[in-house]
Amino acid sequence: MNFDFSDAQKMLKTQARDFLKSACPTTVPRRILDGNEPYAAELWKGIVDLEFTGISIPEQYGGIGYGYLELCCVAEELGRAVAPVPFSSSVYLATEAILAAGSEEQKKKYLPQLAAGKLIGTFALAEGAKVPTAKNQETKLEGGKVTGEKLPVPDGDVADFAIVVASSSRGPSLAIVDLKGSGVKREAVATIDPTRSHARVHFSGAPGELLGVEGKGWELKESIFDRAAVLYAMEQLGGSDACLAMSVDYAKGRYAFGRPIGSFQAIKHKLADMYIKNELARANCYYGAWALQSGAKELPVAAAGARISATQAYHFASKENIQTHGGIGFTWEHDCHLFYRRSKLLSLVLGSLHSWKDRLITHLEKQAEGSAASAAA
Amino acid sequence: MDFNDTQQESQYRQQVRTWLDANAGGLKPTGPSVFDAQTRRGEADYVERAKEWQAKKTDAGYGVIQWPKEYGGAGGSQMQAIIYREEEARYEVPAGVFDIGLGMCGPVLMMYADEATKRRLLPSMARGQDIWCQLFSEPIAGSDLAGLRTRAQRDGDDWIVNGQKVWTSGAHYSRYGILVTRHDPTMAKHKGLTFFWLDMKSPGVEVKPIRQISGASNFNEVFFTNVRIPDSQRLGEVGEGWQVSITTLMNERLAVGTVGAPDFKEIFALTRRVALGDQPAIKSAAVRSRLADWYVEAEGLRLTKARTMTRLSRGETPGPEASIAKLVGGVKQQEIGSFGADLLEQAGAVLDSDVLPGHGMFQQAYLASPGIRIAGGSDEILRNIIAERVLNLPGDIRVDRDVPYNEIPTGKG
Numbered sequence: 014m015n016f017d018f019s020d021a022q023k024m025l026k027t028q029a030r031d032f033l034k035s036a037c038p039t040t041v042p043r044r045i046l047d048g049n050e051p052y053a054a055e056l057w058k059g060i061v062d063l064e065f066t067g068i069s070i071p072e073q074y075g076g077i078g079y080g081y082l083e084l085c086c087v088a089e090e091l092g093r094a095v096a097p098v099p100f101s102s103s104v105y106l107a108t109e110a111i112l113a114a115g116s117e118e119q120k121k122k123y124l125p126q127l128a129a130g131k132l133i134g135t136f137a138l139a140e141g142a143k144v145p146t147a148k149n150q151e152t153k154l155e156g157g158k159v160t161g162e163k164l165p166v167p168d169g170d171v172a173d174f175a176i177v178v179a180s181s182s183r184g185p186s187l188a189i190v191d192l193k194g195s196g197v198k199r200e201a202v203a204t205i206d207p208t209r210s211h212a213r214v215h216f217s218g219a220p221g222e223l224l225g226v227e228g229k230g231w232e233l234k235e236s237i238f239d240r241a242a243v244l245y246a247m248e249q250l251g252g253s254d255a256c257l258a259m260s261v262d263y264a265k266g267r268y269a270f271g272r273p274i275g276s277f278q279a280i281k282h283k284l285a286d287m288y289i290k291n292e293l294a295r296a297n298c299y300y301g302a303w304a305l306q307s308g309a310k311e312l313p314v315a316a317a318g319a320r321i322s323a324t325q326a327y328h329f330a331s332k333e334n335i336q337t338h339g340g341i342g343f344t345w346e347h348d349c350h351l352f353y354r355r356s357k358l359l360s361l362v363l364g365s366l367h368s369w370k371d372r373l374i375t376h377l378e379k380q381a382e383g384s385a386a387s388a389a390a
Numbered sequence: 391m392d393f394n395d396t397q398q399e400s401q402y403r404q405q406v407r408t409w410l411d412a413n414a415g416g417l418k419p420t421g422p423s424v425f426d427a428q429t430r431r432g433e434a435d436y437v438e439r440a441k442e443w444q445a446k447k448t449d450a451g452y453g454v455i456q457w458p459k460e461y462g463g464a465g466g467s468q469m470q471a472i473i474y475r476e477e478e479a480r481y482e483v484p485a486g487v488f489d490i491g492l493g494m495c496g497p498v499l500m501m502y503a504d505e506a507t508k509r510r511l512l513p514s515m516a517r518g519q520d521i522w523c524q525l526f527s528e529p530i531a532g533s534d535l536a537g538l539r540t541r542a543q544r545d546g547d548d549w550i551v552n553g554q555k556v557w558t559s560g561a562h563y564s565r566y567g568i569l570v571t572r573h574d575p576t577m578a579k580h581k582g583l584t585f586f587w588l589d590m591k592s593p594g595v596e597v598k599p600i601r602q603i604s605g606a607s608n609f610n611e612v613f614f615t616n617v618r619i620p621d622s623q624r625l626g627e628v629g630e631g632w633q634v635s636i637t638t639l640m641n642e643r644l645a646v647g648t649v650g651a652p653d654f655k656e657i658f659a660l661t662r663r664v665a666l667g668d669q670p671a672i673k674s675a676a677v678r679s680r681l682a683d684w685y686v687e688a689e690g691l692r693l694t695k696a697r698t699m700t701r702l703s704r705g706e707t708p709g710p711e712a713s714i715a716k717l718v719g720g721v722k723q724q725e726i727g728s729f730g731a732d733l734l735e736q737a738g739a740v741l742d743s744d745v746l747p748g749h750g751m752f753q754q755a756y757l758a759s760p761g762i763r764i765a766g767g768s769d770e771i772l773r774n775i776i777a778e779r780v781l782n783l784p785g786d787i788r789v790d791r792d793v794p795y796n797e798i799p800t801g802k803g
Contacts, residue, residue, distance in 0.1 A: 014393060014395065014700050014703045015393075016393060016697055017391060017700045018391060019391070261782070264783060265782075272784075273784045276786055278770070278773075278774065278786065281777035281783055282770070284777055284781055284783065285774075285777045285780075286773070288776055288780060288781060289717065289776070292694060293686065293691070293694070294690070295711075296693035297690050297693065299693065299697070300689065302391070303391050303393075306391065307392075317682075321683075321686050322686040322689075370678060370679050370682035371675070371682075374672065374678040374682055374685075377658065381658070
């Protein structure tokens, strides 16, 4: 039994944590929250210089060719630091999509640039307030042109290109669209977490380069989301741990009725519950990491498990962190809301808890039917 | 990162499997396990079978794997013990009778008894010949164990014990017990305690069964009337009873780990089998949501255990994450029991598994699970422990600290 990260992976994690402690104290996301910058450009440059953007990209495409366990280590730390950068869109979604489905030519064209941070990519699925399905995609891909509107697109205002889910005559397909090119209009939209920018992106005959097989885009999107779910879950776990640490620290130092509030069981039990949820999430996340790294057939189930438990843990930790702090935690000046905002944003970005629960049970039903069928045979 | 055994572990596992296949008499039936309201009918027979099985294991070197050979163990590692437990869990063998002795009484004797006593008592405990019980809780002292009243008064080379213990699992078939008493009620409560082991056949020991809400009767009240215990059976110094008790309870928390069925697997199977409206219950969004919650909890516990085993496999001490198992598992089983009964609609009220075959499991769990949330550290005490020992939050302010025990208010208890 070796259900843990290796010493080298833990060192990378420490490196990432140390770097982010100095390069991304909470004053950095706060600056993005209060100002007009879409993301922290100097932090992004620092992350690129450390080659974190190229972790999962093979050396032949300009990356450093580590594995997903290494990427998970970095993701956890980015989450802990509520880093205001387009890392998740560009790495977990765009890079992974091209690695999974890109032609040799596409890999050569995009991956070295993504690794070097010269291109920022993203993934455009949502079309307003509806649950996206294979059948309800109104954005069209016809004759190599994309038409329609995606809202919201994470980092859609700053990304160089997007992988757009669009319907063609053969069914849902993925198209790479240059967001700086013709036929694209975009505007930033206000979201619950202004430290991570989002946009409304309008396509009117924008040139779209097919990614993967036409008509097979939905299956591809599902598998990209399974993989990304693990990485986002690691960010959620990191954020959730940060909330617990903040709450514990505050509960030890804040006095009421002549004693530290952390000596009251109402607070103790709340923080113990936070710890428990975080540990359950950690175990599920590590399992997701293992499945992602090893390409295990359990990945869809493990990814959904990681996603659900990390979403639940971060929600609980970020809301109860505010509660532990009392009035001060509800102020704009205090850092609590950075985590509360990020928690909700991350829980929505690949689809809601509701959708992922349904997805998990669907996979488990298939598994059960599969094993019943093989038992009968 | 992987879930594989090391080469040595894998060889050991293979060896265990081969032995179990030849000696354990069959795998557990798959599918829902059959629950029965376990009264004490058939219990004596069960205990006899458990003793035979433990003796057989001991002869083959699987009795108490991690104990030293001179005390009846096999001189193996903690990891080997875990591998054996995992493998044995797949077989239909009597279990549970020796957990308290081997998990708590044995380790405390090993730490505090003299060499001659250890060599005399531990081998028969390991072999299952002598069953041990733990005499800790009292009507007035549960979560606040140090508030106990049972008196031990010195009389020459002996102590005379008077008082009452409660919730003592297996006392009615135990040969020996470990006992914490108060030797001086004028001292502060944690300081006036002294610890012993005793022969349960001593004159003045009386065991009365307690019937639980599940109808089962696993534990007892134990009354002490002028029971004479030689001072040579004292464990630890006079006044050191609290430290000795804490050592035992630490072992208890490692021993009481996983909560059994029904778990996710059973409730998942039920939701596929029964209908809600015109379709299988599992098609309901509300049902799916609950299932997903239990799945991530069950997986979270399974995988947390895998993290603990990883540490043990490397020869390290388990981390604090091991402490969450009972806390999460108890509540989960209670909710699954309740939900399982709900899925049967009005028939969920029927307890008799002869009337509704295969369905009694959830109702039994509903009735039995409140006990899990209390035994071996209540949910509330476990949360305190996580908060104080894992998160290092400050201790509670205590009104009974440094007050002579006999001046502490006791209310109506």
